[in-house]
Amino acid sequence: MSNENIIECKDLNKYYSGVHALKNLSLKIKKDSVVGLIGDNGAGKSTLIKILSGAHSPDSGQIYFEGNEVKFKSTKEAMNLGIETIYQYSALIPQMSIARNIFIGREQTTFSLGSIGLMKTKSMDKAAMDALNDVELHLRSPDTPVNQLSGGERQGVVIARAMYFKSKVLILDEPTNHLSVKETNKVLRFVEGLKKQGVTSIFITHNLSHVYPIADHLCVMARGEKIADLAKEDTNIDELTDLLVNG
Amino acid sequence: MNTNNLKSILMRPEISTFIMFIVIMTGFFIANENFLSARNIRIVMGITPEYIIVAIGIAILMISGEFDLSVGSVFALVPMTMVQLVHQGIPPWVAIALGLSIGIAVGFVNGFITLRFGIPSFIATLGMLYIARSLTTVATGGFPPPFPHELPNELFVFQFEVFRASLFWMLGVAFIAGIMLHRSNLGNWIYSTGGDTAAASSMGIKTNNVKMFCFILCGFLAGFAGMIQTFRIEAPLPSQGYLLELESIAAAVIGGVSLFGGVGTIFGAAIGAILIRFLESGIIMARIDAEWFRAGLGSLIIISVVFNTWVVRRGENMVHKNQAEENQNSSQNNESVTESKDE
Numbered sequence: 001m002s003n004e005n006i007i008e009c010k011d012l013n014k015y016y017s018g019v020h021a022l023k024n025l026s027l028k029i030k031k032d033s034v035v036g037l038i039g040d041n042g043a044g045k046s047t048l049i050k051i052l053s054g055a056h057s058p059d060s061g062q063i064y065f066e067g068n069e070v071k072f073k074s075t076k077e078a079m080n081l082g083i084e085t086i087y088q089y090s091a092l093i094p095q096m097s098i099a100r101n102i103f104i105g106r107e108q109t110t111f112s113l114g115s116i117g118l119m120k121t122k123s124m125d126k127a128a129m130d131a132l133n134d135v136e137l138h139l140r141s142p143d144t145p146v147n148q149l150s151g152g153e154r155q156g157v158v159i160a161r162a163m164y165f166k167s168k169v170l171i172l173d174e175p176t177n178h179l180s181v182k183e184t185n186k187v188l189r190f191v192e193g194l195k196k197q198g199v200t201s202i203f204i205t206h207n208l209s210h211v212y213p214i215a216d217h218l219c220v221m222a223r224g225e226k227i228a229d230l231a232k233e234d235t236n237i238d239e240l241t242d243l244l245v246n247g
Numbered sequence: 248m249n250t251n252n253l254k255s256i257l258m259r260p261e262i263s264t265f266i267m268f269i270v271i272m273t274g275f276f277i278a279n280e281n282f283l284s285a286r287n288i289r290i291v292m293g294i295t296p297e298y299i300i301v302a303i304g305i306a307i308l309m310i311s312g313e314f315d316l317s318v319g320s321v322f323a324l325v326p327m328t329m330v331q332l333v334h335q336g337i338p339p340w341v342a343i344a345l346g347l348s349i350g351i352a353v354g355f356v357n358g359f360i361t362l363r364f365g366i367p368s369f370i371a372t373l374g375m376l377y378i379a380r381s382l383t384t385v386a387t388g389g390f391p392p393p394f395p396h397e398l399p400n401e402l403f404v405f406q407f408e409v410f411r412a413s414l415f416w417m418l419g420v421a422f423i424a425g426i427m428l429h430r431s432n433l434g435n436w437i438y439s440t441g442g443d444t445a446a447a448s449s450m451g452i453k454t455n456n457v458k459m460f461c462f463i464l465c466g467f468l469a470g471f472a473g474m475i476q477t478f479r480i481e482a483p484l485p486s487q488g489y490l491l492e493l494e495s496i497a498a499a500v501i502g503g504v505s506l507f508g509g510v511g512t513i514f515g516a517a518i519g520a521i522l523i524r525f526l527e528s529g530i531i532m533a534r535i536d537a538e539w540f541r542a543g544l545g546s547l548i549i550i551s552v553v554f555n556t557w558v559v560r561r562g563e564n565m566v567h568k569n570q571a572e573e574n575q576n577s578s579q580n581n582e583s584v585t586e587s588k589d590e
Contacts, residue, residue: 109432
């Protein structure tokens with residue numbers, strides 16, 4: 001973990017048809033860290049990540065990425081800068097193969113006319129397998145449809161995809177929801193691996209016990225506000241639980 | 248590894264359709280060996296390319312997650328427009344271009360209404376089914392016009408020894424569509440859009456543009472196929488393509504295209520369309536009352552989808568069983584991160 005901030009938010013506000021979903025939120029995220037963003041349902045976690053991922057724009061406030069102010073008009077723009085978001089619903093197409101999923105929207109092509117071209121399937125297959133090996137996910141074939149993978153393996157594929165495209169920040173929205181204990185541990189191990197490879201991750205969850213073991217920093221939200229922002233060494237699980245429950 | 252490959256090939260729905268095709272062909276051949284005579288193949292394959300082209304358009308659109316119920320009407324409207332334009336003194340090639348752009352325009356309107364107003368394409372195109380059919384009838388001005396022989400129909404339907412020129416046009420369409428769907432990045436976008444629109448758009452795919460492209464392509468191909476049929480029978484009939492929308496969806500579904508999007512192949516849709524035409528011919532050749540064709544088609548739809556679902560489910564169960572075993576084998580190595588990290 002370095003002392004440099006990779007993302008800094010200043011006084012972000014967001015309203016949804018009259019509801020003040022995000023209230024003056026400021027947040028600093030250090031490079032190469034794992035930040036646990038916790039809060040009950042409706043705390044504003046999803047709003048915050050939608051803004052960071054470029055899906056929505058804030059009504060006021062600024063976002064700085066690597067020191068420069070950014071205003072994302074689309075998720076694609078955020079992705080191009082290296083901010084990749086993994087949503088609650090898996091961002092994978094169940095019927096499609098692993099390799100095709102990894103390259104959705106960013107296919108390697110040849111003979112292209114404008115943005116349309118023939119896919120280099122062999123090189124994509126190989127790159128897919130390499131990307132999976134990089135996150136220690138050993139699957140049989142890049143042609144396996146994603147719907148034949150377990151929940152943990154699917155998250156692994158998504159993380160491998162983010163790694164392959166050199167993401168600097170990975171936002172994981174409830175990546176352990178609906179997963180068994182064993183599968184959850186798999187995902188946690190993937191996230192730990194990210195830190196070693198120089199990727200910052202923001203891990204959103206309402207389950208403190210999932211994120212606590214791997215987080216460097218914990219940020220608690222309630223009613224659209226940040227109510228605590230603590231380094232792990234300055235807090236403990238009881239204090240956090242109390243914050244989470246009593247706000 | 249080899250058995251795994253074999254399994255994954257057999258699991259593909261279009262392959263089970265192909266096997267069904269072989270079985271049905273063999274059955275009709277046993278009932279009447281003239282079924283596979285050059286003469287009968289010539290008759291069936293003379294008309295089949297038109298249906299395959301429509302089925303290809305429908306299949307691509309269905310893979311992208313939408314429907315088009317207006318293809319049967321477009322199949323009549325486009326050639327009727329061409330014929331009437333030529334009667335107005337418009338040069339034949341210009342009339343063909345204008346006619347085909349009607350197909351494109353109908354596809355665009357279908358897409359626009361569906362995507363702009365967020366209504367099911369089933370409804371948008373059901374409306375278009377009636378509108379386009381009505382326009383076709385209005386365009387006849389009361390009775391079907393004669394076929395203008397300035398139109399270059401031989402180029403599209405010339406009868407060779409066994410096959411018609413339309414077969415080669417169909418192969419061209421299938422080849423281009425196949426490359427586009429299965430080998431290009433656009434194909435990847437179409438599958439992802441139909442597979443899970445939200446996930447695809449979170450990956451930066453402009454899903455509405457992808458769907459719009461598929462609507463337009465479907466309208467264009469339906470019109471192009473209708474043109475070939477009119478050129479073949481040399482009579483523009485306002486009733487042409489009646490109920491073709493359902494038959495095309497049937498062809499796609501029989502060929503393994505999913506009603507829910509994201510699944511299907513060009514090959515499957517083509518086999519589905521061929522199967523329907525040979526079923527019709529086989530029933531006649533086997534001296535069964537031709538009225539049984541629809542019953543046969545209905546049974547075929549149900550049987551093929553049940554069969555495909557069964558095959559896919561069996562395949563999945565097999566995989567899950569393997570996975571469960573693998574998990575059990577590796578469970579000893581699975582140390583819990585939570586425990587190791589907790590101080």
